[in-house]
Amino acid sequence: MSGITPANGATDSMAVVAPNLESTPSIIAAHAPQVKDDDESMSEDDKPLMKKQQRQQNNKRVGGGTSSSEDEKPLNKRPRASNGAANKKRRVVDSDSDESDAGPSVKKEAEPTPKTNGTSKPRSSTTRKPVIPSSDSELSEDEKPLAKRATANGNGTAKAKPKPNTKAAKKAPSSDEDESPSEDSESSEDEKPLAKKKAPAKPRQSTSSAKATPKSKVKAEPESEDDDDVPLAKGKAKGQAKPAAKDKKPVIKKEKKVKEEEDEEDKYKWWEQEALGDGEVKWTTFEHNAVLFPPPYVPLPKNVKMKYDGVALTLPPESEEVAGFFGAMIETDHAQDAKFRENFFKDFKAMLEQYPPKENVKVKSLDKCDFKPMFEHFEREKEKKKAMTKEEKKAIKEAKDKMEAPYLFCVVDGRKEKVGNFRAEPPGLFRGRGEHPKKGTLKHRLCPEDIIINIGKDAPVPVPNIPGKWKGIQHDNTVTWLAHWKENVNGNAKYVFLSAGSSWKGQSDRAKFEKARELIKHVDKIRKDYTEDLKSKVMADRQRATALYFIDRLALRAGNEKGEDEADTVGCCSLRYEHVTLSPPNTVVFDFLGKDSMRFFQEVQVDAQVFKNIKLFKAEPKKKGDDLFDRLTTTLLNKHLNSMMPGLTAKVFRTYNASWTFQKQLKHTPKNGTVAEKIAAYNTANRDVAILCNHQKSVSKTWDVSKTKHEDKIRALKYQRMKLRLQLFSLDPKIKKKRPDLAEDESDMDEEFCERHEKELLEKALDTAQKKFDKDNVKLEEEGEKKKDKKDLEERLKEIKEEFKELKKERKSRKVEPRRAATEEKLLEQIQKMDERIATAKVQLEDRDKLKDVALGTSKINYIDPRITVAWAKKYDVPLEKLFSKTLREKFPWAEAEADKGWIF
DNA sequence: AATGTAACTTAGGATTCTTGTT
DNA sequence: AACAAGAATCCTAAGTTACATT
Numbered sequence: 001m002s003g004i005t006p007a008n009g010a011t012d013s014m015a016v017v018a019p020n021l022e023s024t025p026s027i028i029a030a031h032a033p034q035v036k037d038d039d040e041s042m043s044e045d046d047k048p049l050m051k052k053q054q055r056q057q058n059n060k061r062v063g064g065g066t067s068s069s070e071d072e073k074p075l076n077k078r079p080r081a082s083n084g085a086a087n088k089k090r091r092v093v094d095s096d097s098d099e100s101d102a103g104p105s106v107k108k109e110a111e112p113t114p115k116t117n118g119t120s121k122p123r124s125s126t127t128r129k130p131v132i133p134s135s136d137s138e139l140s141e142d143e144k145p146l147a148k149r150a151t152a153n154g155n156g157t158a159k160a161k162p163k164p165n166t167k168a169a170k171k172a173p174s175s176d177e178d179e180s181p182s183e184d185s186e187s188s189e190d191e192k193p194l195a196k197k198k199a200p201a202k203p204r205q206s207t208s209s210a211k212a213t214p215k216s217k218v219k220a221e222p223e224s225e226d227d228d229d230v231p232l233a234k235g236k237a238k239g240q241a242k243p244a245a246k247d248k249k250p251v252i253k254k255e256k257k258v259k260e261e262e263d264e265e266d267k268y269k270w271w272e273q274e275a276l277g278d279g280e281v282k283w284t285t286f287e288h289n290a291v292l293f294p295p296p297y298v299p300l301p302k303n304v305k306m307k308y309d310g311v312a313l314t315l316p317p318e319s320e321e322v323a324g325f326f327g328a329m330i331e332t333d334h335a336q337d338a339k340f341r342e343n344f345f346k347d348f349k350a351m352l353e354q355y356p357p358k359e360n361v362k363v364k365s366l367d368k369c370d371f372k373p374m375f376e377h378f379e380r381e382k383e384k385k386k387a388m389t390k391e392e393k394k395a396i397k398e399a400k401d402k403m404e405a406p407y408l409f410c411v412v413d414g415r416k417e418k419v420g421n422f423r424a425e426p427p428g429l430f431r432g433r434g435e436h437p438k439k440g441t442l443k444h445r446l447c448p449e450d451i452i453i454n455i456g457k458d459a460p461v462p463v464p465n466i467p468g469k470w471k472g473i474q475h476d477n478t479v480t481w482l483a484h485w486k487e488n489v490n491g492n493a494k495y496v497f498l499s500a501g502s503s504w505k506g507q508s509d510r511a512k513f514e515k516a517r518e519l520i521k522h523v524d525k526i527r528k529d530y531t532e533d534l535k536s537k538v539m540a541d542r543q544r545a546t547a548l549y550f551i552d553r554l555a556l557r558a559g560n561e562k563g564e565d566e567a568d569t570v571g572c573c574s575l576r577y578e579h580v581t582l583s584p585p586n587t588v589v590f591d592f593l594g595k596d597s598m599r600f601f602q603e604v605q606v607d608a609q610v611f612k613n614i615k616l617f618k619a620e621p622k623k624k625g626d627d628l629f630d631r632l633t634t635t636l637l638n639k640h641l642n643s644m645m646p647g648l649t650a651k652v653f654r655t656y657n658a659s660w661t662f663q664k665q666l667k668h669t670p671k672n673g674t675v676a677e678k679i680a681a682y683n684t685a686n687r688d689v690a691i692l693c694n695h696q697k698s699v700s701k702t703w704d705v706s707k708t709k710h711e712d713k714i715r716a717l718k719y720q721r722m723k724l725r726l727q728l729f730s731l732d733p734k735i736k737k738k739r740p741d742l743a744e745d746e747s748d749m750d751e752e753f754c755e756r757h758e759k760e761l762l763e764k765a766l767d768t769a770q771k772k773f774d775k776d777n778v779k780l781e782e783e784g785e786k787k788k789d790k791k792d793l794e795e796r797l798k799e800i801k802e803e804f805k806e807l808k809k810e811r812k813s814r815k816v817e818p819r820r821a822a823t824e825e826k827l828l829e830q831i832q833k834m835d836e837r838i839a840t841a842k843v844q845l846e847d848r849d850k851l852k853d854v855a856l857g858t859s860k861i862n863y864i865d866p867r868i869t870v871a872w873a874k875k876y877d878v879p880l881e882k883l884f885s886k887t888l889r890e891k892f893p894w895a896e897a898e899a900d901k902g903w904i905f
Numbered sequence: 906a907a908t909g910t911a912a913c914t915t916a917g918g919a920t921t922c923t924t925g926t927t
Numbered sequence: 928a929a930c931a932a933g934a935a936t937c938c939t940a941a942g943t944t945a946c947a948t949t
Binding site for chain 2: 928929930931932933934935936937938939940941942943944945946947948949
């Protein structure tokens with residue numbers, strides 16, 4: 001698919017299999033909670049239990065499961081259109097003040113409660129149902145499948161291409177009418193949606209340079225007493241130079257000999273110490289080599305030139321490099337993208353202005369640019385590289401490793417630590433995701449003058465590997481970065497940090513999970529409180545409670561405001577009117593682009609009060625483009641959370657719910673299964689979490705093809721099975737009676753397939769014979785013997801063809817002569833084996849299908865407490881390396897050290 | 906309160922490496 | 928031995944959060 005994206009996120013990946021049309025929102029399977037329609041009933045709700053109860057129900061419903069109660073049945077989906085209508089009539093009323101609590105709604109239009117289920121509609125097969133996080137208490141219950149909200153992810157996955165939604169409206173709201181919300185009477189005036197929270201959109205221009213200098217700490221390069229500019233060679237010894245004066249953490253004995261020191265270092269168990277927080281001193285001595293700049297641009301060979309309107313252009317290296325950036329991408333989707341092209345061309349033209357082609361041609365249109373020659377040159381280079389001998393490759397690799405060696409590690413308080421992204425980002429074209437307004441923009445080449453380094457006062461100042469002086473050198477020991485610069489495209493800061501396996505990262509990572517575990521202790525109360533607040537008279541509180549409900553139940557991100565020059569994506573607090581649609585009685589349809597422009601599309605059954613609230617938040621003067629939660633910001637939300645539990649913020653819920661869900665789902669692990677079965681259960685739990693967090697991956701372009709291949713493989717197995725069966729029947733016609741199950745034909749075995757399959761088999765057989773013949777001859781020749789005659793080969797081929805004619809006959813007659821030595825027992829046994837193989841292959845295919853658009857890695861790396869995995873591995877006796885790759889194990893040494901099989905999150 | 910800055914975590918896609926097949 | 932599929936790693940974009948400044 002070319003870069004063209006369907007206008008409406010909806011259809012997107014057509015190439016891909018996903019059959020279901022999104023237009024038909026799949027049904028939610030939800031169960032129907034008993035909706036309470038009026039607030040009165042709500043009061044009930046206040047009781048703690050209630051909420052749980054509901055949740056349980058949700059969980060239960062696992063997919064369409066068998067459970068009997070009617071509410072287990074999927075409730076039909078209501079097309080938006082229709083519900084619109086439905087709504088219409090009731091709408092206004094809703095906002096009514098209701099008695100006791102501000103709760104809106106008048107009971108009048110009582111929603112039809114659950115009964116609706118009756119009409120069940122089949123759920124689309126691809127529907128995914130996220131597992132919904134629940135509180136402990138319900139554990140037992142949740143052993144049951146949880147279904148809960150079924151998402152209609154239609155093909156879900158899709159990365160929907162965003163529909164540009166003008167955000168113009170958003171901020172620019174009709175501020176004035178702020179007041180008007182009319183009588184929605186909800187209550188105090190603050191109930192009225194406030195029109196816009198922000199008025200004038202202020203373009204924030206990133207003026208780079210200028211006041212750039214960050215904290216005063218930065219010293220200008222010159223004055224830094226970098227007397228000894230020597231890069232630190234090999235870290236070691238030197239750190240000690242200045243004994244950490246008052247080191248907070250005991251620096252390990254520095255006197256050791258190098259070798260021992262290394263060991264020591266390996267053994268440093270940072271997790272046995274206190275984690276340090278924000279703003280605290282993180283180090284006493286700090287040595288490193290900052291960043292490694294990429295090699296300078298090497299001009300292309302003289303004969304490689306782009307063309308403009310047919311004429312080859314001789315470009316100076318500066319502009320040639322930029323042309324090359326695009327040239328390398330002409331076959332990618334980016335090169336077809338209008339915005340990308342526009343931005344690229346603007347920068348390219350500017351570059352040409354300064355570094356024009358020798359030919360004195362004015363480049364005016366990107367369409368007339370032909371980068372093919374460059375592209376082909378790059379392809380050739382790639383080929384060349386691939387074709388190099390092992391030795392050549394090795395030599396290159398060695399040279400590269402040598403160059404990088406000094407940057408791989410740094411020394412913190414005398415300990416060697418691995419550096420993460422030490423390579424300065426090379427120049428190129430900005431690949432923003434989704435509808436990023438800046439995509440295609442030229443990202444400049446960095447030089448030392450762009451980079452500020454942070455390093456120990458007494459550490460030698462590293463010498464850049466290209467000419468130039470650092471922009472600044474600072475010695476801030478309350479931060480953990482080695483280098484930092486501002487990128488020109490968006491004006492964003494970039495940092496060089498230590499690797500994921502370093503103690504700094506490990507400490508904060510562990511602290512993150514500990515914080516999430518702490519939430520376990522508070523979550524019941526928090527849930528109870530926000531459930532209560534759903535009915536608050538204070539609009540801001542009600543919005544906050546509703547948002548929190550989403551964050552907790554749907555694992556939404558906080559959702560900060562974004563700027564005009566960024567992709568239009570949202571999170572919870574920044575949801576807008578058009579992102580949620582109501583479908584009575586209690587379904588909310590979410591459809592928006594989240595982080596990385598990944599589409600979040602789910603139909604969710606919510607508490608009646610939540611449903612009412614959304615209706616209220618979308619009430620009258622509000623329209624498309626307005627914030628759903630106009631009284632809420634992430635700051636407000638986090639402030640509130642912080643008051644409920646120190647350090648609590650919105651993101652903690654994602655971590656908590658992810659880990660909690662994972663642990664819960666792992667309970668489905670078969671105790672006596674094989675290792676493979678256990679791992680499958682592990683992966684299933686992992687998948688549940690990924691779905692909860694909406695972690696998607698794009699479906700590979702060749703997925704379709706590979707799927708067909710797998711299907712054909714299964715059909716081939718079925719074909720074999722059919723042959724076995726037919727033999728069996730020839731042997732003993734009565735078997736059909738005895739084993740009616742065997743009398744049944746394999747599915748998918750139509751004539752057309754058989755013919756095609758047999759043809760393929762024939763070709764393969766011929767090919768094999770040919771190869772064998774060639775090989776034999778080579779061998780014979782080597783041994784000095786006479787080669788076989790070509791006639792032999794031809795004869796053999798003819799034989800094969802004859803054999804296959806047999807197959808054709810069999811196909812027509814549907815009779816197969818038993819092969820020699822075939823007996824009834826043997827055949828039955830073979831059929832049984834075949835059945836197993838078919839079953840296995842089918843399961844595999846299904847698994848592949850389920851994972852085709854779900855990314856498991858992100859949750860494993862960032863959300864699931866690694867100790868859960870370690871404990872599980874120990875408990876079920878599965879080798880950890882089957883669950884964690886090498887880098888993950890390096891990232892989580894602390895988990896292996898502290899979790900035994902009884903550990904729980 | 907709105908903006909802006911700083912520092913750090915989280916994220917999917919591209920690239921490279923490994924492994925299983927033919 | 929060649930290749931292709933999948934897993935792992937690399938890369939850097941895109942979030943969150945706290946705090947400073949206007």
